[in-house]
Amino acid sequence: MENISTSHILTVTALNDWDWTSRILFFSFALPGYLITIVMNATLILIIAFEKALHEPMYIFLCNLCVNDLCGITGFYPKALVYLLTETNRISLEECIVQGLVIVIYAVGEFSNLSVMAIDRYLAICRPLHYHSIMSPFTVLCLLSFNWVFPFIASLVAIVVAMKNPICKYDIDKLFCENLSLVNLGCKPDISYGIFNGWMYGSVIILIGFVLISYFKIILACRKSKVSREKFYSTCMPHLIIFLNYIGCSFFDSSQTELRAKSQYVSHFVHMFLSVIFLTLPPIVNPVIYGIKLSPIRAKILYIFHHLSISTL
Template identity: 75%
Template sequence: MTARWQHLKLIFSFALPGYLLTIVLNATLIMIIAFEKALHEPMYIFLCNLCVNDLCGTTGFYPRALVYLLTETNRISLEECIVQSLVIIVYAVGELSNLSVMAIDRYIAICQPLQYPGIMSPFTVRSLVTFIWIFPCFVSIIAILVAMKHPICRHDIDKLFCENLSLVNLGCKEDISYGIFNGWMYASITVFTGLVLISYLKIILACRRSKVNQEKFFSTCMPHLIIFLNYIICSFFDSSQTELRAKTLSRKLYTFLSVVYLTVPPVVNPIIYGIKLRQVRAKILYILQFKN
């Protein structure tokens, strides 16, 4: 058995439990929210969508990576690569759009509590949930169309998974359309991030004058803020490693940083919400006690 094979088996022994743990944690939170009528509120509905999105992202990444680690089969068809790219783009954009909607929901709940039931009506919630999924799907389709605009001239992918940049790099040439798409995406990310930061700035200012709001902030907003910062930091690792790859990073560190945003947020999100949200925590404890 070669040292490389032993190394791959070691990574597999951590990756498979990590994938299974991610599925169990997110599926548990989804089922708790789905079956507990007391949790059929906007905040928990958006949280449920976040967990579904996390499952989509990890399922787009883990199975193919596990096959590679177990068999050292590092070939993937163009069709499979496109599908994986679609799923991962939907996850990446969906995570940010979901977190932005959740920030706006918390802002209205804390800063405009009397108007909250009217503003966050069932129609509004359905519209926001639709946006959470339609926008990432639209972005992913545009990204793939731009990436596959030109014929394929290369066949090597410098990552453990396929994503938009990988497909673009396979093309015979690049044109201005990819730059325009990138500019539009950076503008969208800036808008989403700005919405979250402005919402939390206003929430923090409102909490300074009210103990009740301070309690709401620590019980419902703090988990969301932690998750948002966690996702931004993990995404920064992925976006920055491309530039650093040729200069300072080893191959192993490069690979690790490229998958952080696909592996860490999906497993951390349900843990943080399960611990910090009182109603979710109470339901989990009830289930554990019932089983005992």
């Protein structure tokens, strides 16, 4: 860990082949995307925070998901936008470590948040009579704590493992820093990273399996009750869409490294796009899906827009 205290300047090489026109063009899409994502997630957070009728576990977990999304895009977008407007593409080791911590917290936090939301929907549909007794304020607080403590511990362990060996390389082949990028800077491979990776993949598979089993039971319960089917389409369907969307985006990110090593026919831009899609797409899709499908939030958004349009007249 002694190399953390030593100042190193790293170079982000993902944009080396981009000319100035390509950078400006991409910046013109990235900046509005960043601002729109902030506005949409912040809107849902404020609606849930100030609307007392929405102070229920499902909406509290949704609010927490939006906060996690804001954490992820804040860790990625500002530095990426700077890279697009400069040609040096430099980042210090300390900044890279902080960005890696934030992005791993976001990535793991998305899985843990969606898993907790699956628990809530399972209890609401399959155990409706016991829902309020089980999902007490204390239980909600414990689940919210899990949504932050588990990702934070995972990110801290990831960075410690990644920085265990001395640094011999200074190039980051992505548009952002994360634990794998830091591992690749090391002088030699370390078995501890393989052990940590196995633990992380095992944890993620358990969470995914838990969500899928929950939804299997929810679907079985919905076959017996019309009320349960209505709950499923109104509250479970958006969660399931968002969960599958994040699984797909994460798959693209995890597979692009191997594709880059094996394929000479896929462009550098495609690889870069696949590597950032899990950071950019879910945070903007999540509030859209929930804003459209959840009627209390949709009604509140329409009410706000209606009053804004009247006030501008």
